[in-house]
Amino acid sequence: MPQHTVKAYGDELNQLTAEVARMGGLAEAQVADAVDSVARRDVALARAVVERDARLDAMHRDIERKAIRLIALRQPVASDLRRTLASMKLAMDLERTGDLAKNIAKRGLILAEGEPVQPLTRSIERMGKLVSMRLRDVLDAYAAAEVDRAIAVWNTDDEVDEHYNALFRELLTYMMGDPRTITAGTHLLFMAKNLERIGDHATNIAETIYYEITGQEFTGERPRWNPDAAEAAPEPPTPV
Amino acid sequence: MTEPVTPEMRAERLRAGLKRRYAREGRFRLYGLLAIGVAVGFLLLLLGRIIEQGHTAFYAHTITVPVYMDPARVDRAYPQGTNFELLVAEQQLARMGIADDAQGTKAAAMRSLFSSELKFAAAARIQANPNLVGQTVPIAAPVADDADLFFKHEISRDTPADQRRLSDEQIDWLDRMKASGQVAAHFNTGLFTKGDSTEPELAGVLGAVVGSALMLLVTAFIAIPLGVGAALYLEEFAPRNRLTDLIEVNINNLAAVPSIIYGLLGLALFINWMHLPRASPLVGGLVLALMALPTIIIATRSSLKAVPPSIREAALAMGASKTQTVFQHTLPLAMPGVMTGAIISMAHALGETAPLLLIGMVSFIPGIPASLGEPTGALPSLVYIWENASERAFHERTAAAILVLLAFMIVMNAAAIFLRRRFERRW
């Protein structure tokens, strides 16, 4: 697409997108670090994650302010408007993701004080890796503005749910077997829930990306994104 | 209670109204065409009459007579003293085998068929070459005005002899001379190369043309700078107060004052009080300048008004002073209108007669004027003088002079249109 005639306008839009991408990178790091700190019982890392969350909140406020300024002063329309709104929604999703990661890290701190519960933390680690990967993929899709990759992430939402359900059953079984593990198990349950919610946020981000690029709302039907050929993506399952 | 208007009724009314409107427009167009037709008709009538009367003036007849330079009568040292007219008349009678009576009435009658140019031409030949005395020299000269009219079929045998200007006898002689091949018709260059004369065959418009041209030069030199300058000042620089309003009203009124009043003014002021030479191009030019001044001022002012204010604002905003704005932008853009106004007022001035009559350009002035101080004629006053002359041949010459005057005006107006088109700028 050609440049905006008024270069400052184009620059402001690019800056907004870049900020969102930076925020995404930071959120991605938070999730990865939080899961890591739980798996390795790394107290210092968990503390670092908790502290860095403030940065994410600041970035969220900054992006919101920039977006409002853009709307007030530039009156964006069409793709520019969708881009601005998408930035705000993404910032919100990423800020929530950061909060959830902080929560995981906090619980990791508590877990680290007790006995190690190795098999369970390994499951969390696996789920965390999946969630992390999806987050990274969807942020890559945002940065590259590729709607196919976003749809691909959207399609794998069920995998996260599968992991969650499996983890839920595993934890229940574990807790029922040994009541001393209930405390740890509950924390792990919450962690699993947080990870599942991070997965939802990644799916939301995928929907927002779809809207930004195509201008159409994601209705959950068969998404048809390919203006050149009639090649359609596989039927996505109804999201939970 | 009126019923509501349905769309069908409305359409019907529109259609009916439409017919009436078109009919009215058609009638209006017809009236316009009729008006134009009447105007053009009169114009063609006028022009036609003038051309019909005047076209004969553009050619004249010349007769070539062999003149025997009798040494007994021609003095080589002083040829002007010779009575060439009598000499030629007698020789011509002899050639035609006609005997004269004791009083020489026939010679007199024959003499009146030649113009006075003949004697001047003969004397000039002898003066140039005195050795021609004793030889027979062919001399060519225009025929007299009545003979010329006869050859142009203006005088015919059908009118009774006492109402004719030529006797039967003279007519016979003319026929014989024509038959012998002595008479030739040619373009009357004399009309354009000679000055006024009491003899129609020798009369030309050159003196009047030069006089008019000199007058126009004086008028242009005085009226155009003064008029354009006054208009510039009044439009651009003068403050808007009662005084300038008064001046503007007076200028508009002066444009409508009858031209004869300007003549009276010229007489009283320039001739009686300032003692400038009467009937000179200087005085004529001054009077016409006074007459043309209001017109030029009005035309220039309206051209200046027509310059869009955005150009002035742009110039001022660039830091141009008032004077720079006027002379570098407003005036150049107003130029087409100014030039048109100037040329048209000059064309008007060219044709004014009444003031010229009052300053004395009504008398007969032969020759071509050489300076601004000499008395001169002008084209309009020449037309007046010739119209009042008694010789019949002046009729056609008057019409010819009118045609020359009209040609001048057409050329000047065409120049005005051409210049305007060429310099008109788009903004």
Next chain:
Amino acid sequence: MKFNLFRAADGTEGGAPAGTPVIAAPPVVHNSTPMGPTKIAARDVSVFYGEKQALFDVSLDIPDKTVTALIGPSGCGKSTFLRTMNRMNDTIPGARVTGRIEMDGADINAKSVDPVLLRARVGMVFQKPNPFPKSIYENVAYGPRIHGLAASKGELDSVVEASLKRAGLWEEVADRLHSPGTGLSGGQQQRLVIARAIAVEPEVILMDEPCSALDPIATARIEELIDELRERYCIVIVTHSMAQAARVSQRTAFFHLGRLVETGDTEDIFTNPRERRTLDYITGRFG
């Protein structure tokens, strides 16, 4: 545009090293020239046309290297105020200006100040493009010529070229500098007029609704040009389009019925104005 800023150098996933991650610098925003000091200061300025008063005690500071927009409904006096800054009201008979207007600290209405020289420092662009009916070259060269700013033909040529380049018109007219200025399109004519104004190196450029006669694309080009010019000049623009004021300016002043109602940073005026009247005007609740 990949922002993989949190990968470890060996490319392992999820194994971001502990510690503060590196955040790359944001892209540079075009023209972030900061606002300069006050260039023009107006104090209690009133303008009378004969008996009628058009401006009532307006006090306003115009900063340098900034675009200040004057907005307000028709007849609110914004154009009148604009014209006080280059004393163009002097050319209207019966116009009278009271109050004090200072440029760089010096009163511009003082007796010793020649308006002709003032207008070489304060240029103006009008609503309807009004190039002189001369060639493009002559249009731009006019100002330097009459003010004697170019010593030779070569210098004049380079001034003309520089002005046309800065106005973003050079590429389009370089091969036809001697064709008439009036033969250009509306947007090009307006850029020509801007080039003409900047050829005399003014300090301030006043613009009276410069885009109202232009189509959207030409308008956008002029707005980009204004953004570029802001780096060198102090620009004051009167506009009846609030959207344009929002896009183009850094400071905004809202006029109503001859009075200055509110002035402030453009972002603040358009997101949260202080005055009720301002809010009503910009949200379209007027009348």
